[in-house]
Amino acid sequence: MPRIKDAVPIIQKGLSEKKAIIVIGECSVDYVGRASSKLKLGDRIVIIKRDSSILVHRPRDYSPVNWQPPGCLFEIQSLNDFLSIKAVHKKSKETVNISFKRVYTLLVLDIFDTGEFTLYASEEDMQRCILSHPDIIESGLKVISYEKKIEPGFVDVYCLDSLNRLVVVEIKRRIAGIDAVMQLEKYLEAVRKYSNREVRGVLAAPGISRSVQKSLVALNIEFKPLSPKKCAELLRKTSESKSLEKYIT
Amino acid sequence: MPRIKDAVPIIQKGLSEKKAIIVIGECSVDYVGRASSKLKLGDRIVIIKRDSSILVHRPRDYSPVNWQPPGCLFEIQSLNDFLSIKAVHKKSKETVNISFKRVYTLLVLDIFDTGEFTLYASEEDMQRCILSHPDIIESGLKVISYEKKIEPGFVDVYCLDSLNRLVVVEIKRRIAGIDAVMQLEKYLEAVRKYSNREVRGVLAAPGISRSVQKSLVALNIEFKPLSPKKCAELLRKTSESKSLEKYIT
DNA sequence: GTTTCCATTTCGTCA
């Protein structure tokens, strides 16, 4: 249990050497920026990372109660027997002020991490899957383009079906809600304005909420069940490259 | 620098006593669940919280590289001189598997936090501000209701203007993008179906993106500049209670 | 830098 006075120079030295720092103790936190907040006294875990971001974690919950993104300037000082850690984010004009009444643990960490991180079964995987295997949506489908800019946004996948009708495919990696339908409808309206061809809307997702089913019928949008994990598996089996360009026709 | 063999019982005891645990060391992480991921060897900070959530933090970045929400079961063991921490979330069928090659620091924390947290200048504050001072939007505006259920969702604030026209107000605490306009347009369409009265749409936000301005004109939606901080200030000055009920007429 | 949209989003709320 380091004393407040001793903690100040240790933290300052750690910061100047761009090390990661963990402070655990009883503190209160004030935040002013886009919004503002006040957090009364309690035990927290404060992490200052090497990119000058800062997190204040409570003993519960996934998300930090206070934080600042990378790019902070820090002021460390002892004020009336309290350890004050002030993180100022100049760019976004935000400030987090932490005031420690007691410090239980202070760690200065010399840690490095260059380990590669790979995520599978993202929406992008679903898109790649459809681009390389358009039959998964519908037999005879031909991809024209993807991420095509249409008036206010991007169409996920843009196709022609076996009867030469335009098909706009909207992909969601989760149960699709009303927002997904609205997004697709927006694109459909835009495409119909540009083209006299018949235009179909297809929502590809692992599921749809019940209330959305009605909207689908009303708007004549089709639903195609498609799971992100199945897509990722299929991609793995067929060893598709990460590059998408080759699928454009 | 504790040895792997020593770490296992210490962590197990900490878990059984529902303490918070921090493990810092060189590890790799595998995740399987809604999606899946692989993270190669590197130094990380692992936090197991008292609600049985777990976070894996790299020395950079705001967000954890891997995590699990509250409600995990943990398996701690030593495997071939590696410390294995397996977090299984039964409910969501997700698993995070952490394999430590080396442990630099191991902390078992007896920390408690009941400190009250208050956030100011949220969208709810903006809504309260409009409800108690509807003139801030427009002189002569009368609030009919708020969070009113309209077919597919909830209208933020629902009013009558001085000419007895219906006014649907959509509130955003940030620069409003295309999604905000879409949402408002959705409500406008629904309200116009239900009522023969003239219906106006007002977007109250601190700003709008340039491309959205065009949509506003096309859809005949009005924009009212309104900052969340100004709203919070006004509420503070007039000491409005948190209760909203009294504003319904 | 602005805009758009995904995210293992998380979180809260309400029916």
Place this chain on the structure above:
DNA sequence: TGACGAAGTGGAAAC
């Protein structure tokens, strides 16, 4: 429990 929308959302990609 499902559904819907906010969040101090964060993060990335495109332009």
